Amino acid sequence: MSLERWHRVQQFLFHEARLLDERRLQEWLALYAEDAEYWVPYAWEQNSPKDHVSLFYETVSLLRMRVDRLERELSPLDSPMARVNHYLSNVMVEEGESEELAARAYLLFIEHRREEQRWFAGRVSWRLRPQGASFLIGAKRVDLLNADQDAGHLRFAVPF
């Protein structure tokens, strides 16, 4: 892969993170293909969302409801609004046989909510479909290091 293409993928992933951090959630949703899957497993090295419970297993329509709910500012969970930062590192990109690219990164997610600051670490993988000079996300998977812990504390407003 060319350095330029790797750079473009990385910039795209940073852009996604920035949209989440700045709560530009409609713009964030627009990065996703209509048939995309957003998955945060609930078990370490979970094989499938079909044979085990997940933290998130959502279609784009469900993500749209999630975003819509946050934008209405009616959710008691999100009042006052949490502030978040997504840090991505160790970005690697692979080209496959199809047009789609597989990207991976490490995630550090820091959230300030009311009087608490919490952080989560994880590994993220994306399936990216080239679209012009940019990409559409076909699938995103986030494996949190503590996915299988007593996870009530994983409640949060903004997705990973």
Place this chain on the structure above:
Amino acid sequence: MNVADLWRANSVHRAAYVDPAVFALEQERIFRRAWLYVAHESEVPQPGDYVLRRLGPDEVLLVRGEDRSLALLHNRCAHRGARIVAQPAGNARQFRCPYHSWTYALDGRLIGMPLPEGYAAKVELGLARVARVDSYRGFVFGSHAAEGPGLAEFLGGLASAFDNMLDRAPAGTVSRFGGELRLEYRGNWKMFMENAVDLVHPNFVHRSSVEAAREQPQALAADGLTQQGAQMFLANGMRAPEWDKVPLHAFPGGHVTMGGFYRSGVIAPERADPVYERYRAQLVERHGAEKAAAVLAVDRFNNLVWPTVSVNSRFAALRVVQPLAADRTVVEVQCFRLEGADAAMHDLTLQFVNLAASPASLVASDDLELFERCQRGLQGAASDWIDVRRGALADRPQPDGSTLGSGTSELAIRHQFATWLQYVTR
């Protein structure tokens, strides 16, 4: 303050939620007496299989013995008290304490120790057994009390919730699958059991997800997962007159059911889709047309087995409440496979649990938020008494000792506290 003074017919003292001394008393008088859910037999199918669970204040092991019988043992070495097993589940030929290597058979008998010559006589200690263990058609419960009503008597009218889940399986049996979701909140355990049968809160607490789903009417006609989510979110938007048609039924022992939910056609309309039609045909094959229709017509959403279990027969899911402290609770959410049904039916169960009960759920996350706000608010002494009298005038006692009330009544909370008082005062 005397614990008997914490509940007065229609109001409860905030100490019942926030006082650690009340929590300690509950542990002794409720959680060391009542039958508490442990696990399903399908989780320990083979000799040596075990699961590690909480039973009230204690950690216990449910073990399948060589003779296939079940033993419920305290996970605590008889020697110096170390926790023996740290894996949530597994298969073992024996249990060996990692500290001084005391070794126990699957039924808890001590079968080995170093330096036996250091003792004057043979040591007869073993892993302590929980006083009573029993299974209701595969659902295993334990009680720390040697005396008291048997499991069937304890379950009373709520045994039907387990019966209905089993009747919904074309092969007549169910088995656990799909792992377990665990939700932790910084609030009292009773809040979960009260909220599960509080039908006034959804319209307010869940308004953000109701309105978000209303924005996307096309989602109702979409693929399975999206449609199921939209139905679930929209159902919380029913108005009070509709919720009133969801009767609450309070049974002796603190148990409560909430019926009529699916009849509204909102959350789970009986669509003419191929998956559902095939499932219905399988049930007709098992039960005959008449009984199959009756089994599917049972439309209770939450079936609460006091003090800590919520059964959803329709989606084959259980929620089990584990009180950890006055202000700390974990809810375990478990899925069951209706044996004999197609995989598509199991997908519905898993999706139901993910959508409704994951810590990231659009629904559950707002509920947990409110429990924490209540816990926080109740720390303050603005007023000591919490009023739960709504609908009390419309309670309808039945000849069998149960009580019916409308969906918007606080009957369930009053009923749970009446039972609570019986336990904690003696």
